Amino acid sequence: MTRPFFTRERITDFDIYDRNWSISLKTAKARLNEGFSLDIQDLISRFTLDSATEFLFGGEVGSLSAGIPYPPGHEKANSPVFYNHPSTSFVKAFTKGLSIVAERGNFGKEWALVEFNSDQVTPLRQIIDDFTEPLLSKALHARSNGTNLKTNEEVTLLEHLVKHTQDTKILKDELVNLLVAGRDTTMCLLTFAVYMLAEHPDIEKRLREEIYDKVGATEAPTYEKMREMRYMKAFLNEVLRLYPPVPSNGRTTTKPVLLPAIRPGEKPFYIPKDTTCIYAVINIHRRKDLWGPDGKFYPLRTLEYDLNTLFTALEFDPDRFLDDRVKKYLVANPYIFCPFNAGPRICLGQQFAYNEASFYLIRLLQNFTEFTLDNSVNIPPPAQWKFRDSLTAKEKIFPTAHLTLFVKGGLWVKMKSLDNEQV
Numbered sequence: 033m034t035r036p037f038f039t040r041e042r043i044t045d046f047d048i049y050d051r052n053w054s055i056s057l058k059t060a061k062a063r064l065n066e067g068f069s070l071d072i073q074d075l076i077s078r079f080t081l082d083s084a085t086e087f088l089f090g091g092e093v094g095s096l097s098a099g100i101p102y103p104p105g106h107e108k109a110n111s112p113v114f115y116n117h118p119s120t121s122f123v124k125a126f127t128k129g130l131s132i133v134a135e136r137g138n139f140g141k142e143w144a145l146v147e148f149n150s151d152q153v154t155p156l157r158q159i160i161d162d163f164t165e166p167l168l169s170k171a172l173h174a175r176s177n178g179t180n181l182k183t184n185e186e187v188t189l190l191e192h193l194v195k196h197t198q199d200t201k202i203l204k205d206e207l208v209n210l211l212v213a214g215r216d217t218t219m220c221l222l223t224f225a226v227y228m229l230a231e232h233p234d235i236e237k238r239l240r241e242e243i244y245d246k247v248g249a250t251e252a253p254t255y256e257k258m259r260e261m262r263y264m265k266a267f268l269n270e271v272l273r274l275y276p277p278v279p280s281n282g283r284t285t286t287k288p289v290l291l292p293a294i295r296p297g298e299k300p301f302y303i304p305k306d307t308t309c310i311y312a313v314i315n316i317h318r319r320k321d322l323w324g325p326d327g328k329f330y331p332l333r334t335l336e337y338d339l340n341t342l343f344t345a346l347e348f349d350p351d352r353f354l355d356d357r358v359k360k361y362l363v364a365n366p367y368i369f370c371p372f373n374a375g376p377r378i379c380l381g382q383q384f385a386y387n388e389a390s391f392y393l394i395r396l397l398q399n400f401t402e403f404t405l406d407n408s409v410n411i412p413p414p415a416q417w418k419f420r421d422s423l424t425a426k427e428k429i430f431p432t433a434h435l436t437l438f439v440k441g442g443l444w445v446k447m448k449s450l451d452n453e454q455v
Contacts, residue, residue: 034210038380038384043381044255046253049388049392052079052082053079053391053395055097056079056096057399059100060075060400068106068108070445070446071100071103071443072223073223073438073439073442074100076223076226077095077216077219078098078100078119079096080218081093081095082095082096084218088207089207090188090191093118094117094118095117098120099117100114101114103444104409104441122160125160126211128156130216132153132156134434157208161204164204168200168204168207174191190203190207193206210381213379213380214381216277216435216438217278217385220436220438221272221275221389222389222392223438224274224439225268226396226445227405227429227439228271230403230404230405230445231428232348233403235267236401236403239263239264239393242261243397246260246261253394258387258391264390265353265390266354268389269350270348272371273323274317274346275314275437277436278313278373278436278437279312279313279314279433280314281373283309284309285305286306287305288303288304314437317369318346318421318423320344320346322365323368324345324357324361344421346421346423399449400450401450403445403447404447405445406446409441409444410430410444413427
């Protein structure tokens with residue numbers, strides 16, 4: 033029902049991104065000019081939310097117009113406009129709802145016993161519905177009266193869906209599912225991309241060189257120019273590998289399945305019908321036996337870590353998606369990389385996400401440089417993480433998850449403006 037909507041023409045129209053980027057740029061520069069760091073995760077989430085709601089529904093929440101938070105603990109407080117903005121209740125309800133739904137997964141089918149007295153999601157869902165229902169009613173009315181005269185390329189996803197069903201429950205559920213994909217997953221990708229830029233200034237430099245070569249210092253990116261940016265794609269893939277937006281997922285069997293044994297001579301695995309199988313994407317993406325050695329040697333690491341952690345795939349290295357390791361590991365076994373899932377149920381918005389993330393990073397690197405973490409504000413990871421694998425031990429921030437991965441407390445950064453004039 034949804035798949036036909038994601039045509040190349042739709043996902044390569046960057047007008048929505050352009051409008052929301054202009055607001056994001058002004059917001060970021062204003063905060064940095066005040067001398068404060070900014071929560072880039074919050075700013076990105078507003079960009080992706082406004083872009084997603086306009087693309088999906090034809091009407092944006094307008095969260096960018098509310099402004100962004102000041103660092104906690106500073107005397108300068110956020111204005112009443114920030115706290116009372118209509119988008120604030122929408123975002124809070126959406127985020128809290130995701131957390132509750134994720135928590136329900138820990139209890140399986142018995143989650144309702146935990147919420148015996150009341151369904152905790154219902155009042156939150158009502159806040160979301162208060163925004164979507166007027167748009168839904170308008171689309172259904174236009175459908176029934178034949179007053180929607182837009183071409184196929186002009187209709188929103190909501191207008192596309194009402195051509196196939198008028199069941200309001202199905203429509204609402206589909207819109208919420210796509211909103212999670214459109215807002216949270218791209219927010220995760222971009223947030224951890226900025227984190228990696230702060231940790232790897234050499235990679236930032238190389239990305240900017242490619243941007244200037246393929247797009248220019250000020251010109252707006254196009255889909256055709258993005259397709260030529262091999263290092264940008266490799267960079268995004270490496271972020272997705274180590275920090276997949278959906279760190280764990282699950283599938284339920286529709287019939288009994290017999291899986292082959294892992295090793296010759298061992299027994300196969302029998303999985304009954306209606307069994308939910310959980311798999312950790314983040315663990316698959318970090319397995320040394322699947323991704324191989326990274327070809328780097330850090331002699332000082334032998335003083336801190338066991339030798340088994342040397343030569344592993346736990347290093348951030350975009351070149352692994354460009355050099356001979358692609359053929360050796362990924363081409364030989366493509367299911368080792370599944371940030372968008374795989375097979376018939378692969379994410380419909382995969383290319384949409386790549387386009388949006390590429391657009392944002394191009395504009396970001398055309399305008400800012402010298403990304404640094406404000407560790408006076410960022411929440412540090414738990415102390416015990418320093419005894420875990422080499423990647424986790426080096427974390428400067430606290431990655432955590434509900435349904436999707438995010439940085440606990442936000443990703444507070446400082447960055448230097450390049451003062452480029454955009455065209």
